[in-house]
Amino acid sequence: MSTELTEPAEATGEAVPDEETPVTLRGRLAHWRTWRTRRPVAARALSWTVTALAAVLVFGALLLPNRVGALEYNRFTRLPVEAILGAVVVLVLPRRPRVIVAALSGVLLGALTVLNLLDMGFLEYLGRGFNLVLDWGLLDDAQAYVEDSMGKATAVGAAVGAAVLVVLLLVVTASATVRLSNLLVSDRQTGTRATLIAGTVWIACSALGLQIDGVPIASDRAGGALKIQARRVQDTLHDEAAFAKEAKADSFGNTPGSQLLPDLRGKDVVFTFIESYGRSAIEDPDIAPGVDKTLDASTEALKKAGFHAKSGWMTSATYGGSSWLGHSTTMSGLWIDNQQRYRTVMAGDHLSLTKAFQKTGAWDTVGVMPGVQKAWPEQSFYGLDKVYNAFQMGYQGPKFSWSTMPDQYALEAFQRLVHGKKRDKPLMSEIILTSSHQPWAPIPKLVDWDEIGDGSVFDPIEKAGLAPSDVVTNSARSKQEYGKSVQYSVTSLTQWLERYGTDDTVLVFLGDHQPIARVSGTNASRDVPVSIVAKDPKVLDKIASWHWTDGLKPAENAPVWKMSSFRDRFLTAYGSTPHPSED
Helix, strand or coil, X not given: CCHHHHHHXXXXXXXXCCCCCCCCHHHHHHHHHHHHHHCXXXXXXXXXXXXXXXHHHXXXXXXXXXXXXXXXXXXXCCEEHHHHHHHHHHHHCCHHHHHHHHHHHHHHHHHHHHHHHHHHHHHHHHCCCCCCCCCHHHHHHXXXXXXXXXXXXXXXXXXXXXXXXXXXXXXXXXHHHHHHHHHHHHCHHHHHHHHHHHHHHHHHHHHHCCEECCEECEECHHHHHHHHHHHHHHHHHHHHHHHHHHHHCECCCCCCHHHCCHHHCCCEEEEEEECCCCHHHHHCCCCHHHHHHHHHHHHHHHXXXXXXXXXXXXXXXXXXXXXXXXXXXXXXXXXXCCHHHHHHHHHCCCCCHHHHHHHHCCCEEEEECCCCCCCCCCHHHHCCCEEECCCCCCCCCCCECCECCXXXXXXXXXXXXXXXXXXXXXXXXXXXXXXCCCCCCCCCCCCCHHHCCCCHHHHHHHHHCCCHHHCCCCHHHHXXXXXHHHHHHHHHHHHHHHHHCCCCEEEEEEECCCCCHHHHCCCCCCEEEEEEEECCHHHHHCCHHHCCEECCCCCCCCCEEEHHHHHHHHHHHCCCCCCCECC
């Protein structure tokens, strides 16, 4: 060992490794302990800082609400009973069990924090909390949405970052609870006295109902959150069995094809869902002016073409996303508000409205699904003879964020591939339009229908549009662009009907759900508009008893039905005879 290396070590008392000596963990710990001895003031300050941060983390996690709107200071000026009960347990346990219990409690608290954060996200986007049993699969859908909207690199980075943060949170929270437990037992007498005082204060605040800015000081937030999660799991497991029985009962399950929809024979019926087309688009003061103008103009344009419309409201089974729940609820006549119910229905033989057309043998049935980019076994449930997905419509233009193609192109492709061809039977079609899907950037613009071609005409429009990152973090911009996207989708659909509709065309179109809370508002309803459009006056006469509003814009006081009631009302209005199946 050289003199240059040994002299500083001897002078300071530190063991300095030479190039041949590996730096071991034990050596690092020894060096740390030596630093604490040499700089006691700094070490003490660092220790108390870490302890304070540990206390902030633990108390913050115990008091963390599960809604973004509840993240206010008064939520964190409360006294959590869970901390007091934890202190009691720590004080009575021997060292090893105490450390194990403290670490496990920290992991549990970290997991609860993750669930609270998931609740925040789900409430913000879907209007409901996270379901421990059903919703893990939706995280994959969320990643796919981010990838489609912002690119694969962003999606992968977000997924990896989220996983690292979750693991880090569990480890840090466990370390924090162990550290606080060590502090508490370092002076058991003082710790016991402080715990008794805190318990007494909590009981007094609870008994007297003391509050800070309307929020009770005595808190059991963490325990309440655990109860909520446990209740969700219990309700989900109970609902699974109850709904499976409910789905077997069907008022039209045994109706022969000859007795289904006799009053629509010979008509080309088109069912169209417009993504995120909700009541807020028509009534929110920041969104409605442009959308209402479009609906009024489209109503007049259709009148000139010989079409008339009636419109009402339906309450969707979903909110902010999970569009397939709205589609399946409308078509099945069952309330499908979670993924388990959806799987149950898709695996069963409950009669969907679209399949009723197939069952008659009087219609060819087709689906146009530009949002479908993989195998779609649901085709059988919906009774569709042929389905055109995102890759089967000849589109060569750019994607518009999540939307694989503009609605105008999808409708023109439907005309070219199906609707415009000569057929031996009338056509029943189900079309899902996607241009109004979040993040509403970039938004397509209408082009001349004769210039659509293979979709390349949309290249400069997509390049000139806004980037998703310009919209997703700005609520005001999101509202503005959402309204524009609905105007585009409605105009595309009604122009298609003006251009290609016939005396025998019947168009039924509706929204699948409201847009996310950032756009529709935290207290928005789940209502969506629904319209039926036809040239033949007999078609609309059949629904006169529904008391819907004339035109494409339903009145504020127009009837509001649950979306699950539509199938039976529609089948009945057009002459179908109920023959219930056994449950």
